[in-house]
């Protein structure tokens with residue numbers, strides 16, 4: 001029996017660098033995946049890769065800043081694959097801007113896409129999961145939320161808040177059969193990580209060996225989505241070579 005056999009998973013940010021790898025890994029573990037992204041073409045590419053690898057997936061356009069988008073995503077996932085078992089919140093942005101130069105609209109966008117999305121997604125998913133007494137929400141936080149990063153004040157604040165949100169909600173979920181956890185995959189070579197870096201910087205950082213490849217954390221996400229992680233609720237699982 002595969003770890004995620006029979007599970008229905010909805011994932012945001014599924015067209016991105018990490019979302020693609022996590023979707024493929026969860027599908028290999030037996031899950032049926034509703035891959036969502038605001039970039040429908042990118043979500044469809046992940047869907048196609050999963051189907052080509054022998055898995056089950058659909059692609060759905062989702063704007064994670066809108067509550068209605070989550071209802072549509074979960075309705076599609078449940079119509080296609082059955083009751084929602086797992087929500088994986090991956091969508092995020094990281095504009096690298098110094099605090100003194102940051103427009104207010106950019107702060108608001110980071111908080112809406114990185115943080116409010118986790119609230120909207122978790123609330124909608126958990127409302128469906130509680131009557132069934134099962135389900136898990138897994139969200140991409142970041143070690144940056146703990147240690148900070150220059151030109152990353154909004155991003156770091158949003159990721160720290162995901163950790164606090166996860167701990168608070170886990171207390172409300174005690175003994176319900178529904179769980180919530182988050183993770184930080186460490187600096188990983190994806191389009192997001194490359195933004196604002198010169199080719200020379202990228203070569204230097206990759207050469208220094210402290211940047212991970214997108215697939216390196218996939219098995220941890222599979223574990224958090226699976227019943228193997230049942231003892232964990234409210235946890236932040238991370239690795240961080242900056243320590």
Ligand SMILES: NC(=O)c1ccc[n+]([C@@H]2O[C@H](COP(=O)([O-])OP(=O)(O)OC[C@H]3O[C@@H](n4cnc5c(N)ncnc54)[C@H](O)[C@@H]3O)[C@@H](O)[C@H]2O)c1
Pocket residue numbers: 012013014015016017018019036037038039042062063064065089090091092093094113140141142143184185186187188189190191192193
């Ligand atoms: N790459 C890293 O080094 C790293 C490290 C720690 C945490 N993370 C976190 O992992 C997650 C994925 O990062 P990634 O590196 O794959 O980034 P990425 O830029 O490759 O993917 C992010 C995806 O989110 C989607 N997205 C953006 N706005 C959206 C919206 N409003 N609605 C729906 N989807 C939207 C994008 O279209 C994109 O496909 C992010 O939450 C990021 O903060 C990344």
